[in-house]
Structures are given as structure tokens and as C-alpha cells.
Amino acid sequence: MKEAAMSFSGTIRGVIVFLLAADRPKTCNVSLSPRGKVEEGKPVTLTCRSDANPAAQYTFYKHNHSLTVGSGEVYPFHSVSSEDRANYFCKCENKYGNHTSSPLFLDILYAPKLPVVSVTPGEIMEGSLVTLTCLSNANPAASYRWYRENDNNPLSLRENLNLNNVNSSASGRYYCSAWNNLGKKTSTVNIDVKYAPRSLSVSIIPAGKTTKGSSVTLTCSCDANPAALYVWYKEGHESDKTSGQNFIIENIQQEHSGDYHCKVQNSLGYQNATISVIVVAGPSKLAVIGTMVFIFLIVIFLIVFFLLR
Incomplete structure (x- = not known):
């Protein structure tokens, strides 16, 4: 009886040890490789790690939208784009529970996208104030220059170009260039002044x-x-x-x-x-006939005169 009791006691202790080791994920962390800002087109890897037993499954999120469910601990971007610039986090989960990581911001550097230009007001009358606006999505933020067609001197170094008291000579094509250290894009707009x-x-x-x-x-x-x-x-x-x-x-x-x-x-x-x-009133028909007869007689006279000579 003593040996049986000891065997039962050992089994109880084994169960207790097993129950203490199994638990929901206590930690959940997401990391980025390479770290810091990444240029558009470069590869990036998100990695999620957790301390869990049994091992956790991982789900990656962009903002609040899941990217993968029950995936491995790595989520690769083979070529990041400006649309990938966002906050990411992961959820570590096993059958005992889950744990969510803090968000990590993936900062993508990219050249300006094609600028969107607008004109206010829509119909331009002589004497009105006209504002041209140029906006481009870029990281780092774009700088702007406004030009008029066939003129290399910038009219404005800001996203807005104001034309005061316009007249017909203001009609024509205008260019907006948006640029940063990664590139430049240019859009055009036509101004048509009514009068x-x-x-x-x-x-x-x-x-x-x-x-x-x-x-x-x-x-x-x-x-x-x-x-x-x-x-x-x-x-x-x-x-x-x-x-x-x-x-x-x-x-x-x-x-x-x-x-x-x-x-x-x-x-x-x-x-x-x-x-x-x-x-x-024009000349009468009789006058016209008389004139023609007179000219005919002159011609005949000249012909006879030269023949006699």
C-alpha cells in the first residue's frame, strides 16, 4: 500500500508540472527588417514572436484588417509600395488564449505621385481672382513649383498659384512640378479666360x-x-x-x-x-455699245495707218 501511494503521488505531481507549463501566449512582439524607413521597391520582412506553450499561431494585421490567418512568424514584402505605408501588428494565439503586439509603423519613402491640379473658380471671367492648386502624394513631402508654358521662371514655389485680376492674356497652359530627393512628377492645366x-x-x-x-x-x-x-x-x-x-x-x-x-x-x-x-447706276447698254464701236474704229484706223506707211 505504501508503494502504491507513492506512485499515485508522483503521477499527481507530473500532472501539476504539466499544467503549470502550458499557458496562453505571455508575450507577443512584432519587428521589422530592415529597421527604419524603407525606399519604395525594396524588400521588407515583418517578424512576430511569442513565448507560448503550445507554440502560438500568428496573424498579421494592417491597421485593423488581417493579412494572414494562422501563418508562420514571418510576413515578407518582396517589393514595398507607398500603399504599404501603415501601422502593423500581430496576434499570437494558441488554444489557451491570445496576446496582441503593440503596433509598428512601416514608413515607406517614395517619389511624388502624379500631381492632381485644380482651378478655382471653374469658369474664369476677366477681372476675377484665379487660384491654381497642385497636390501630390510623396514621402518625404513634396516641394512645388508653378510655371507658365514656354517660361522657365517659376511663378510660385508653393502648391498654390494665385492670379489676380486676370485678362485674356492669362489664358494658356500652366505646369506644376512636385519633387523631393527621390524624383519629380509634372502635371499641366489649361486656363481659359472668358470675356x-x-x-x-x-x-x-x-x-x-x-x-x-x-x-x-x-x-x-x-x-x-x-x-x-x-x-x-x-x-x-x-x-x-x-x-x-x-x-x-x-x-x-x-x-x-x-x-x-x-x-x-x-x-x-x-x-x-x-x-x-x-x-x-452702271453705264447703259447703248453707252457700252458706243464705246466698243469707238474702240473698234480706232483699232482699224491704226492698222490702215501702219499699212500705208
Whole structure:
């Protein structure tokens, strides 16, 4: 009986020792190799370790989203990108419980991404204040320069370029360069300044008085943005309108004499201009025939004169 008791006592002690050794993970740590900031495109390894019995399984997290479940203690990045820049942690777990590591920030260095440029306001009128904005994702943070097309002198060394009291000469293409010590990217934006019609002029071809029966072309032109619409009408006949820059009158008659008005208009305003058409009678048919006969007789006379000589 004494030996049996001793054997039973030893078995009890073995169970107690086993129960003390098995436990949930007491520690859980995540590490980064190489340490510190890493350039985009380089390999990186996350390692998670724990003191646990039985051995822990590991789950890696980016922010609060799991990357792997029940994986090994190593999570490799073969070529990191800017999207991998985040906080990472791991969870160590066995059948007795789990333990979560403190977060570790993976800092990725990368050249500026293609800048996003914007223009305020969306529709630009003469005299307004215009702000061009350039933003690029970069680490370290990007520096900025604004240029105008065909001009190498920077207009601004900040992400914003302010254009005060703009006029039509401000229209054109502008460039924004974002750069850091790892590279540079450039984006463009076009500025289109709107204005009402101006510099209106009218002309008539052929110039001067117009002979009855001939044809004339009235031309109207102006500077406008957006492009202007043209409408012609004769004074006193506003209901009879013709559209377009050119107004052609064929076989013109005396009743076509008078003032003609050209109205140019866009969404920002309009202007009017006037030109006079004067129709005069041409030579009569009898006068034309007489002139031709006279010229014919002169030619005959010259021919006879040279033959007699």
C-alpha cells in the first residue's frame, strides 16, 4: 500500500508540472527588417514572436484588417509600395488564449505621385481672382513649383498659384512640378479666360460705292470668348435677319442701299456695328455699245495707218 501511494503521488505531481507549463501566449512582439524607413521597391520582412506553450499561431494585421490567418512568424514584402505605408501588428494565439503586439509603423519613402491640379473658380471671367492648386502624394513631402508654358521662371514655389485680376492674356497652359530627393512628377492645366465681344469691326468688299447689278460681301469680325454669334439685318427691316460673319448680296439693286447692322453676342454680352451700302447706276447698254464701236474704229484706223506707211 505504501508503494502504491507513492506512485499515485508522483503521477499527481507530473500532472501539476504539466499544467503549470502550458499557458496562453505571455508575450507577443512584432519587428521589422530592415529597421527604419524603407525606399519604395525594396524588400521588407515583418517578424512576430511569442513565448507560448503550445507554440502560438500568428496573424498579421494592417491597421485593423488581417493579412494572414494562422501563418508562420514571418510576413515578407518582396517589393514595398507607398500603399504599404501603415501601422502593423500581430496576434499570437494558441488554444489557451491570445496576446496582441503593440503596433509598428512601416514608413515607406517614395517619389511624388502624379500631381492632381485644380482651378478655382471653374469658369474664369476677366477681372476675377484665379487660384491654381497642385497636390501630390510623396514621402518625404513634396516641394512645388508653378510655371507658365514656354517660361522657365517659376511663378510660385508653393502648391498654390494665385492670379489676380486676370485678362485674356492669362489664358494658356500652366505646369506644376512636385519633387523631393527621390524624383519629380509634372502635371499641366489649361486656363481659359472668358470675356464679352470686343474690337468689333465691319467692312465691305469691294470698298466704296457699289454698282448696280454687281455683288458685295459685308464682313463682321470681333474678339470674344466664348465665340460670338453674328446676326446681320438692314435698318428698318429687323425681321429679315441673316446669320454668319459674312453677308453676301448678289445682283444688288437700288433698293439694297442703306445701313446694315451687325450684332455680335455671346453669353457675356453683345456689341453692334453699322456699315452703309451705296448703290449707283452702271453705264447703259447703248453707252457700252458706243464705246466698243469707238474702240473698234480706232483699232482699224491704226492698222490702215501702219499699212500705208
